[in-house]
Amino acid sequence: MVKRNKKWLSLGITASMALLLAACGNGGSTNKDNADGGSGDKVELEFWSFWGSGMRRDAVEDIIKDFNKSQDHIEVKYVYQPWGDIWTKSLASIAAGDPPDVIVQDINSVQQRADAKQATNLQEYLDKEDEDISSRFYPQLWDTVMYEDDAYALPFNTDTQVLFYNKDMFEEVGLDPENPPATWDELEEAAHKLDVKKGNNFERIGFYPLWNLGADVWALNADHGTSWFDKDGNVKINTPEKVEALDWVLKQQDYYGRDTINNHEAEFGSGVADPFISGLVGIRAQNINYYTNLLENAPDGFNYGVAPLPEKEEGSGHWSWGGGFVLEAPYGAEHPEESYEFMKYMTSPEVQEKFGLNSFDIMANEEANENLKEHPDLDDKGHMIYDMAHKNLEQTVITPIPLEAPDYTELVNGQLDEAMLGNKSAKEALDAAQKSVEDLVEQHK
Numbered sequence: 001m002v003k004r005n006k007k008w009l010s011l012g013i014t015a016s017m018a019l020l021l022a023a024c025g026n027g028g029s030t031n032k033d034n035a036d037g038g039s040g041d042k043v044e045l046e047f048w049s050f051w052g053s054g055m056r057r058d059a060v061e062d063i064i065k066d067f068n069k070s071q072d073h074i075e076v077k078y079v080y081q082p083w084g085d086i087w088t089k090s091l092a093s094i095a096a097g098d099p100p101d102v103i104v105q106d107i108n109s110v111q112q113r114a115d116a117k118q119a120t121n122l123q124e125y126l127d128k129e130d131e132d133i134s135s136r137f138y139p140q141l142w143d144t145v146m147y148e149d150d151a152y153a154l155p156f157n158t159d160t161q162v163l164f165y166n167k168d169m170f171e172e173v174g175l176d177p178e179n180p181p182a183t184w185d186e187l188e189e190a191a192h193k194l195d196v197k198k199g200n201n202f203e204r205i206g207f208y209p210l211w212n213l214g215a216d217v218w219a220l221n222a223d224h225g226t227s228w229f230d231k232d233g234n235v236k237i238n239t240p241e242k243v244e245a246l247d248w249v250l251k252q253q254d255y256y257g258r259d260t261i262n263n264h265e266a267e268f269g270s271g272v273a274d275p276f277i278s279g280l281v282g283i284r285a286q287n288i289n290y291y292t293n294l295l296e297n298a299p300d301g302f303n304y305g306v307a308p309l310p311e312k313e314e315g316s317g318h319w320s321w322g323g324g325f326v327l328e329a330p331y332g333a334e335h336p337e338e339s340y341e342f343m344k345y346m347t348s349p350e351v352q353e354k355f356g357l358n359s360f361d362i363m364a365n366e367e368a369n370e371n372l373k374e375h376p377d378l379d380d381k382g383h384m385i386y387d388m389a390h391k392n393l394e395q396t397v398i399t400p401i402p403l404e405a406p407d408y409t410e411l412v413n414g415q416l417d418e419a420m421l422g423n424k425s426a427k428e429a430l431d432a433a434q435k436s437v438e439d440l441v442e443q444h445k
Helices: 015-024 054-070 086-096 107-115 139-144 167-172 184-194 215-222 240-256 258-267 288-297 336-346 349-359 366-372 380-395 408-420 426-444
Strands: 043-049 074-080 102-106 154-158 161-166 196-198 201-204 283-287 304-308 320-322 324-328 396-398
Touching: 043 086, 043 336, 054 074, 054 336, 054 349, 074 336, 086 102, 102 107, 102 336, 107 139, 107 324, 139 154, 139 396, 154 336, 161 167, 161 288, 161 320, 167 184, 184 283, 201 258, 215 240, 215 320, 240 258, 240 408, 240 426, 283 288, 288 304, 288 380, 304 380, 320 380, 336 349, 349 366, 366 380, 380 396, 408 426
Parallel strands: 043 074, 043 102, 320 396
Antiparallel strands: 102 324, 154 324, 161 283, 161 304, 196 201
């Protein structure tokens, strides 16, 4: 947990910012609409995000204050836009020719916005740098911001899926709390030991794979990190490994029963009623940022561990899935060079470390996460989370939406539902999904 007497990091002007200030000389109007670099005034940037309250808003507002004090050329104003509204408003502002200067956007759809001319090409600014800015980030995150060999965003934060498990429950049933399950067989065995059943009713469920994770995550876990599309854009939905994965998920559903699963889901709540915190579930697959929920709501002494998603079988890999957000300058932003300077500042190791320390997000900057896993202002649980995140990102897959199949998830999920309802076998469902998505790709060529 973060100590209250934090030492804020000192954030100086980067070399490139100093060069920019020297080159620009005196500023212009303080108004965002007409700032022109005239004498003594600042270029005003408007930064939109959906961080409206709590730790993230406090962290980003402090960082913006530091940035504004660190130089006399750019003034950033923070504008909160509610989740669900921010991207609709962004599109409307781009169409009207008056977009914000920087915005937080989804990492998996950068290429769509680049292709639709909704994001600014940043490559000319990156090419002027003395350092390779891309080296700041985990490689798979950088890949998501590239479109036709140019970068259209900078990665900001990310996540990864892991197992959270109750160590006290493990000890209670004779499982080693320091050796969580490493394969699917071990996971299934541990889950059944953790189950508490009275008559035909499960009072405690050891583990159910589709609580908080989708079948797509288990599919790529089984298929050596290959999602519904491979790296070359080929549709890879009905591979033997993915069919086996869906069969395994269906097996878990059959074991507990659809009625049991639905009844338990109806009782799930948040806070202390969370099924993992309340003891209804012994092992929970979840985004690693679930740590913040435990930090806020778990009772003192709640004894849990984190582990990678188990391998399907030994040697197949602890593959996981992640998402996250990027910083973009929307197409038509009035001051793209200054927007880039602020984005670069926001993704520097020092600033990323500060944001992570105060929000418990997993940052896109590798160095920041490395520092956080041993940061003196975090407790042992915080160190455990950042250490696991940094290691897990080595086998975490990001799945950008293919340009040739923008709506493919609806087709796949419809077939997965058919399998879960018992209307199709795993193979039938994935074969149908394969054909539907191949047809969709063909339509968009």
